[in-house]
Amino acid sequence: MQHDLRLVGVGRRYGIRGPWVLRGIDLVVAPGTLIRVEGANGTGKSTLLRLVARLDTPTEGRITGRPHTAYVPERFPASLPFTALGYLTHLGAVHGLSRTAAHQAAGDVLERFGAAAYADTPMSRLSKGTSQKVAVAQALLAEPELLVLDEAWTGLDAPARAELERAVAERTAAGGAVVFVDHDPRRLAGAPDATYTVVETGLERRTDSGSSPEPGTGPVAFVVVQGPPGRQLPPEAVRIAAAAESAPGTHHLTVPGSHSDVLLRALLTASPPWHVVSVGPDGTRPHDPGSRS
Numbered sequence: 458m459q460h461d462l463r464l465v466g467v468g469r470r471y472g473i474r475g476p477w478v479l480r481g482i483d484l485v486v487a488p489g490t491l492i493r494v495e496g497a498n499g500t501g502k503s504t505l506l507r508l509v510a511r512l513d514t515p516t517e518g519r520i521t522g523r524p525h526t527a528y529v530p531e532r533f534p535a536s537l538p539f540t541a542l543g544y545l546t547h548l549g550a551v552h553g554l555s556r557t558a559a560h561q562a563a564g565d566v567l568e569r570f571g572a573a574a575y576a577d578t579p580m581s582r583l584s585k586g587t588s589q590k591v592a593v594a595q596a597l598l599a600e601p602e603l604l605v606l607d608e609a610w611t612g613l614d615a616p617a618r619a620e621l622e623r624a625v626a627e628r629t630a631a632g633g634a635v636v637f638v639d640h641d642p643r644r645l646a647g648a649p650d651a652t653y654t655v656v657e658t659g660l661e662r663r664t665d666s667g668s669s670p671e672p673g674t675g676p677v678a679f680v681v682v683q684g685p686p687g688r689q690l691p692p693e694a695v696r697i698a699a700a701a702e703s704a705p706g707t708h709h710l711t712v713p714g715s716h717s718d719v720l721l722r723a724l725l726t727a728s729p730p731w732h733v734v735s736v737g738p739d740g741t742r743p744h745d746p747g748s749r750s
């Protein structure tokens with residue numbers, strides 16, 4: 458994602474005399490950020506997400522920036538006249554992939570979400586959970602710059618939920634942005650760069666989420682890595698983890714638990730790979746091999 462997406466003084470109401478659902482909304486979605494949107498039922502979260510995804514236009518105000526966007530709606534139209542694989546292949550081709558590449562990518566993403574066995578099943582016969590996997594798969598297929606997820610985890614099984622969390626971390630690590638709504642407050646806990654609550658018709662920024670994950674705000678992992686003194690950490694690692702150097706070449710990284718796989722992948726696939734000394738899960742600070750007593 459090259460530029461911010463910005464909502465400036467945005468208002469939305471349905472119908473000329475309908476009540477304002479949102480009004481005076483200013484929001485910046487910057488590259489590489491994860492934004493959570495909360496709010497009570499019916500306050501306008503989905504309305505906001507549709508505006509962010511640019512599937513809807515504001516009644517007043519303006520939106521600038523047009524990143525390549527994918528959206529997972531709260532309700533996915535499951536009765537489309539395709540098989541799961543046929544639908545995804547078709548969408549891949551719409552996103553500009555060749556037919557062969559689209560077919561391959563569609564198969565890969567179904568496999569990733571544990572739905573490969575349903576590749577040839579007509580969409581209308583898929584269970585709710587598998588249909589939701591297809592909804593998520595269609596959004597990830599084209600590696601969007603902006604991913605907008607409206608309750609996308611609802612109906613997924615545990616492995617698929619974890620996979621979607623990983624996919625979110627991958628998108629932000631790659632410099633994309635993700636905006637999501639989820640009813641589970643533990644979803645991606647500690648990971649969002651910002652959390653906004655829709656209150657009345659406005660948006661309030663919650664102050665307790667920041668880019669540096671702190672123990673206690675959600676599950677975190679502590680990773681200690683070593684490399685030659687002076688070597689810079691991979692940019693993806695710096696983007697998703699808080700880092701401190703305790704001795705020349707020894708770095709302590711604190712990362713939201715949901716991002717730990719992506720962090721390790723960035724470290725281990727660097728050239729040359731970093732030496733991962735220890736990984737401490739959920740609040741256990743590992744022994745510091747770099748400290749001197």
Ligand SMILES: Nc1ncnc2c1ncn2[C@@H]1O[C@H](COP(=O)(O)OP(=O)(O)OP(=O)(O)O)[C@@H](O)[C@H]1O
Binds near residue numbers: 497499500502503504
């Ligand atoms: N297409 C539409 N036409 C008319 N009114 C709408 C439309 N979409 C949403 N609304 C109304 O706008 C308000 C906000 O709805 P929205 O779905 O954005 O809220 P939400 O916070 O996402 O709700 P929920 O938590 O139930 O998903 C509601 O009063 C809803 O009835």
